Amino acid sequence: MWTIWKEELYKITSRKIIWLSLFLLLAFATTRLYDERCHYTTTIEGTVYHGKEAIQKDQALASRYLGLLTEETVAQIYKDYGFFYYDAKGNAIGNYLNRFVTEEFTNFRQTDGNNLDEIHFYEGSDWENNSAYLLRNNVRFDYVYGWNDFAEMYILIILALFVILILGLSPVFAEEYQLKTADLLRTTRRGRGSGIWMKLLAAACFAVALTCAASAYMWGIYLTVYGVQGLNASSLLLNFATGFGYCPESVLGFFLYITCLGIIGSLLLTGIVTGISALCQSSFLALLFALSGYLFPVLWVKLLGYMFPLNIVLTRSINHFMTSMPVYLPMSTGFGFSVNQMLLHLSIAFVVGVAGMFVGYFRYRYH
Template sequence: MIRLTRYEFVKIMTRKSIYLALTGLLMLLVLYAYLGHPGPMNGTSFYKPYEGAITAEKVQAAQEQLQNKGYSDEANQNRYGVFYEISLFSPEFIKNYTKTDDSGNVMERTVNVTEIHYNKPWGYLLEYIDQFGVLFMMIMILLGLAPVFAEEYALGTAALVRSSKRGKSQIVSAKLMASIVYIVLCVILFTSINLLIYWLRFGNLAGADTPIQSVGMYFQSFDYEYSPYRLSALQYYFVQLVTHLAGSLIFGCVVLWVSSLSSTAFVAIIINVAIVGVPYLAFDVMNFNPGWAKWIEEFSFSTMMRVTRLFQTPVNYSIFRVEVSYLQLYLLIMTVVTAVVVLGTYRAFRNREVFS
């Protein structure tokens, strides 16, 4: 079985399209990191005088600075970012500011940020998995796994493979295991390069022990401000990474299932692009947001790969009078979907040989 899995893994890794896409994606990753955010990025010196508890004196100084200088100059984001955060997390602002969820209910902060610390590198690391990491993994999974079964049909080798000594089920298992190894390697590669780039850009990874609620993505966007999870930036980074990997594996299983039903790799890629691309274009690009379609956005495959939405706010659902969190319900649905598509892949490859 190990030898068969190794053979299937080699078949995946010898596809030239993978390396062409990998080269292009890594170039985009580096160019965006250096050109999208030009100039020095280490703002430790700006935060150091204000680190620690948020006092009335710090709040007053922050408000004066923001009124005098503003916060629009990108070159001075680090300099004025500390003043913005002091004001945002000041007791007075938190007391007077309320935020509601989609149902109109007032959201409560599980964790109150009472201290200011520099943690900007983690904002960029988390942002990259949420944004570029999803694009990277989707393209690599589509190019690597869409041909796994469809190629056998297109080349006419499906019937020969199915009648071999290893039988139908063992071959499918080997393809699944090889695909899992491929996905894990892709996630490790992206994560390693992402860490290296931003360690070099910032010169440090400061603020790893600060609460996730205080980490700003895009400097002014504190996506986890109302997160119910008590995690540090480093702890959440690993949670995000594991969740991103799990989402990538689930999407990989879907791609394999579609491949087992498709006559060519091209058809499999088109169908899979539609599965993940249509919801993204509708909800994120075109702002299509009717109430009846909200569940599609909340439980799409890309949601788990992006991770952010799952840990952002304390959303709960009532299922047969049992209260479950959004994260629990999503994981339950994805577990069922994964079991269905894996079993469907075995069944499809056993029962179908020729595609017209």
């Protein structure tokens, strides 16, 4: 039976479109990070630094303020460096510290950012709604600029990688119908049983391996540029984390969490795509329906859910189902879901993934 597993894995990995797409995707991530590193600037005591030196200067500067983030820390940073702003030419004037304080504790985002007279600390309800949570949750402060960028890029790369997985997995069963080779495996009792499961196992192994490889590559290039500083800081410093719902405490924990969600999402996607593949008579139709199914939750959450108002309980149930699907699962932290809601979403993902594989198995076996 392991021969079938190896043959199916070889068949999937022999599709050149997968490796070309993966190369272009990772090349995009690498080029963007290189460009970010080259154009990184910081201003400290009137001196402007660029590139790798600027990153090191900001990291060293942030090291002076390690520890719990308090009002005293914010006030001291403002006293030492003032507010961050853009000059008349659009150049950033400031460093990581005062940029963090300016963006998180002032009305900077409600201004053009180029007039210091318009920038002021939040007050009253604005302070409570936008900034207070950073001072009430024992936030450990450190340099997390690079990890902020990593969070956004990692999720983007994983979601694009899922499209590549769809390209690779859509033909698993549909191609055999098209080539009239489906009966070869089903001629023996063992082939109709464990042989089909080996095909599904090969698809799942490929999906997990590709997701882990892409994750390791992303981790590697960001560690090369930014080092390990900031991984022990509080995850609330990241733009992708919220003060509401479940979120791991540290930056490292946060990234391990979304990495695991990415792997779970790849397994869920495998179940869905193989089920669709077994229901379609051609690889093109399988690809078309798989891509449509992958993107439909976005269409529902962004548009259809508002166009067709339903009972509030039913609407919430549908929304929870949609946000349990692969296109939303890796970015669950941005929705502020509670622990119970995340457990519900993972349960839905498990049921849908297993159901997809059973559909694929029985449809292919009795086709």
